[in-house]
Amino acid sequence: MLQPIYLYGNAVLRKVAEDMPSDYEGKQQLVDDLFETLYKSGNGIGLAAPQIGVSLRAFVIDLSPIDDDEHPEWKNFKKVFLNAHIIETSGKDVTMEEGCLSLPGMDGKVTRKDTVKIAYEDENGVKYEDVFTGYPARVIQHEYDHLDGHLYIDRMSPLGRQLVKGKLGKIEKGKVSCGYKVKKAGK
DSSP, X not given: OOOXXXXXXXXXXXXXXXXXXXXXXXXXXXXXXXXXHHHHHSSOSEEEGGGGTOOBSEEEEEOTTOOOTTOGGGGGOEEEEEEEEEEEEEEEEEEEEEEETTEEEEEXXXXXXXXXXXXXXXXXXXXXXXXXXXXXXXXXXXXXXXXXXXXXXXXXXXXXXXXXXXXXXHHHTTOOOOSSOEEOTTO
16 A cells, blocks of 8 residues: 655654564565555655654665666565664775655765675565675665664765755755655654
């Protein structure tokens, strides 16, 4: 079911999410809701449960919308991460622009490690411990931050944060327009 995406200023985005109980009855529905909401947003490649108001350690990623001839493997990168916990990040620091469906109409430069080792489960309860590199590692770290109550703006330089302060205020006050269903702060 299509869910509203919670915008900056909603408390759930700053809360540390809890592990999903193994007998959680709404697991498949949550996964389905995350993918449907992601796809209906029109321009996202990942979505975390807190972004739809659910404080559980769950996120989904689908890189197939990225049309990149240099990286055809991204076309098949569609994954579910439940009870995700990053074990370590390593490798070189890479700085890139990032955006977020919870922060519409803005982006910012963020530096992240290019390798991530993460433990997680899929929707069938199968446990994994995998290493991802490059862009998939960046997207995983971005979505994972949502599970710990962080947004990409927290990782921007002080100057970068200062430059987006006005935009953040507008989002927090609900003075934003985007092409998908949202839950504004305090509403």
